[in-house]
Amino acid sequence: MNSIVPSQEARVTRADAHLDFSDRTDFENADRGLVAGPASAQITAADGRVVWDFRATSFLDGECPDTADPSLWRQSQLCARAGLYEVTEGIYQIRGFDLSNMTLIEGERGVVVVDPLVSQECAAEGLALYRANRGDRPVTAVVFTHSHIDHFGGVLGVVDPGEDVPLVAPRGFMEHSVAENVYAGTAMLRRGTYHTGGDLKPGPDGLIGVGLGFAASHGLPSLLPPTLEITRTGQEEILDGVLFRFQMTPDTEAPSEMNFHLPERRALCMAENATHNLHNILTLRGALVRDARVWSRYLTEAIDLYADVSDVLFASHHWPTWGSEALTTFLSEQRDLYGYLHDQTLRLLNQGRTGIEIAETIELPPNLAGAWHARGYYGSVSHNVKAIYQRYMGWYDGHPASLWEHPPTQSAERYVDCIGGLDAVLDKARSYLDDGDLRFAAQLLRHATFAAPDSADARELLAQTFERLGHGAECGTWRNNYLMGAQELRTGVRPVPIATSSMASALTVTQAFDSLAIRVDGPKAWDRTLTLHWHFTDLGESYRMILRNGVLIHFPTAGPVDDADLRLDLTKPQMLGVLAGKGLEGIEHTGDPAVLQDLLSVLDEPDPTFAIVTP
Numbered sequence: 273m274n275s276i277v278p279s280q281e282a283r284v285t286r287a288d289a290h291l292d293f294s295d296r297t298d299f300e301n302a303d304r305g306l307v308a309g310p311a312s313a314q315i316t317a318a319d320g321r322v323v324w325d326f327r328a329t330s331f332l333d334g335e336c337p338d339t340a341d342p343s344l345w346r347q348s349q350l351c352a353r354a355g356l357y358e359v360t361e362g363i364y365q366i367r368g369f370d371l372s373n374m375t376l377i378e379g380e381r382g383v384v385v386v387d388p389l390v391s392q393e394c395a396a397e398g399l400a401l402y403r404a405n406r407g408d409r410p411v412t413a414v415v416f417t418h419s420h421i422d423h424f425g426g427v428l429g430v431v432d433p434g435e436d437v438p439l440v441a442p443r444g445f446m447e448h449s450v451a452e453n454v455y456a457g458t459a460m461l462r463r464g465t466y467h468t469g470g471d472l473k474p475g476p477d478g479l480i481g482v483g484l485g486f487a488a489s490h491g492l493p494s495l496l497p498p499t500l501e502i503t504r505t506g507q508e509e510i511l512d513g514v515l516f517r518f519q520m521t522p523d524t525e526a527p528s529e530m531n532f533h534l535p536e537r538r539a540l541c542m543a544e545n546a547t548h549n550l551h552n553i554l555t556l557r558g559a560l561v562r563d564a565r566v567w568s569r570y571l572t573e574a575i576d577l578y579a580d581v582s583d584v585l586f587a588s589h590h591w592p593t594w595g596s597e598a599l600t601t602f603l604s605e606q607r608d609l610y611g612y613l614h615d616q617t618l619r620l621l622n623q624g625r626t627g628i629e630i631a632e633t634i635e636l637p638p639n640l641a642g643a644w645h646a647r648g649y650y651g652s653v654s655h656n657v658k659a660i661y662q663r664y665m666g667w668y669d670g671h672p673a674s675l676w677e678h679p680p681t682q683s684a685e686r687y688v689d690c691i692g693g694l695d696a697v698l699d700k701a702r703s704y705l706d707d708g709d710l711r712f713a714a715q716l717l718r719h720a721t722f723a724a725p726d727s728a729d730a731r732e733l734l735a736q737t738f739e740r741l742g743h744g745a746e747c748g749t750w751r752n753n754y755l756m757g758a759q760e761l762r763t764g765v766r767p768v769p770i771a772t773s774s775m776a777s778a779l780t781v782t783q784a785f786d787s788l789a790i791r792v793d794g795p796k797a798w799d800r801t802l803t804l805h806w807h808f809t810d811l812g813e814s815y816r817m818i819l820r821n822g823v824l825i826h827f828p829t830a831g832p833v834d835d836a837d838l839r840l841d842l843t844k845p846q847m848l849g850v851l852a853g854k855g856l857e858g859i860e861h862t863g864d865p866a867v868l869q870d871l872l873s874v875l876d877e878p879d880p881t882f883a884i885v886t887p
């Protein structure tokens with residue numbers, strides 16, 4: 273822990289004093305019910321690419337090195353378990369095949385799949401392992417607990433498109449799945465590489481896990497629209513003869529999320545609302561700020577509805593908790609965790625503290641600080657407190673000097689000038705590093721690298737600072753961010769191959785047009801005005817699209833089309849081809865075809881490799 277400044281070290285020491293490393297309960301639970309390990313060492317794509325390597329976690333069998341926080345190392349050891357596990361009679365889980373778990377609930381004719389991982393290849397491999405040990409049961413339904421890709425992306429690995437199988441999801445699932453993965457998808461994917469450490473080499477000096485799991489797979493994601501929507505708490509559905517009772521939990525870990533209870537098997541699925549770590553109120557990759565207050569209250573509701581009638585609790589990450597008393601304690605402490613962070617942040621912001629100030633002072637109660645499942649392996653107290661502040665107060669800290677600051681490069685140039693030039697900044701940074709204040713050294717060196725991006729000395733010194741911060745971090749996502757920053761300062765941005773997915777085919781017309789509108793280069797389109805009428809012969813719907821003042825407006829219409837510059841009569845799949853630049857061949861149209869090209873000419877291409885730690 274020599275990478276932590278004295279004030280931080282005191283806080284970490286107090287927190288670690290509550291942790292009982294001799295407690296092996298989590299290890300016993302993580303190993304309980306193992307039926308079979310993976311059938312092969314790797315999962316590959318159709319083109320031979322490795323999308324998941326079970327051997328990547330083998331280094332975690334050893335003792336914790338000096339380059340890792342012992343608490344995070346312990347969590348990563350637990351997340352490295354892989355195989356088919358029995359949760360209780362008729363309920364199995366595939367764990368360690370991806371970032372998330374896939375649950376399989378046996379019914380009268382086959383098996384209900386819950387949350388089919390990130391990618392099709394991993395989901396298919398997990399299903400094959402289940403069938404090898406439990407028989408060749410057909411998939412009779414799929415349940416998506418929420419709108420994050422690690423819980424639906426592998427759906428085409430367990431069912432075929434158009435297969436007559438119920439696809440069950442909470443209200444708002446498609447809207448939020450698309451909004452998160454398409455609208456801001458490029459930026460989230462880029463920052464997500466830092467979040468998950470996707471470009472780090474697994475090992476004691478690099479990637480040791482995300483806290484929520486080891487890593488996300490690199491296979492082909494997919495999305496199918498639900499055929500059965502869950503809209504209210506208490507809604508019951510029978511899937512393959514199994515009774516499901518649902519609890520709606522919107523705006524918790526995801527905007528669209530639900531838990532469910534299986535009363536006949538006394539089993540409770542908490543989706544991603546209660547896992548074996550402190551979760552994120554706002555992920556470092558970017559997302560909508562979540563509501564810690566309602567999150568805490570939905571956990572109270574789950575306790576009230578299901579705790580006394582459940583013998584096991586399982587989730588879509590980590591390992592189950594068995595016993596009504598143990599799962600009640602687990603849920604109660606998770607509830608208290610989010611409630612405490614929310615209420616204390618509000619208490620202190622109403623005393624005039626800013627998010628940064630609150631994050632620096634807030635500490636968890638000893639009972640929560642000592643609960644392994646409340647540790648900040650994925651979220652952290654620090655960035656969650658800042659997120660709660662942001663939800664209520666926004667980006668502005670109330671100080672007028674914050675209203676109109678210079679951008680990072682221009683600010684950096686001025687700071688470096690005030691300090692006396694680049695060499696003086698580097699000398700100051702080394703002094704703070706020698707004193708153990710890595711945090712301020714990093715702030716100084718950020719200015720140095722933005723003011724002088726070609727300075728190898730500045731980049732290397734900041735990289736070393738990030739490495740030390742990363743190796744001392746208990747939070748897996750902090751570690752990954754620091755180490756990814758260090759790596760890119762030294763070697764630059766490495767393009768990450770992006771698998772083509774079926775996400776586009778799942779878009780509604782409005783969502784497809786939205787994804788077009790956010791690519792319009794406003795200034796380039798200021799002086800252009802055009803109107804298109806889109807009639808979808810397969811949907812029986814028409815839409816009007818207007819480009820003016822640099823903004824693309826679109827809306828359903830039943831009005832006249834005579835004034836449109838271009839009218840298109842086509843199917844939705846044809847529309848996706850048109851937007852991909854395939855032209856109008858074979859598509860019925862009237863008006864000026866050049867209008868379409870004019871529209872496409874003002875679109876920007878997203879940049880999946882934009883700089884983060886350099887200007």
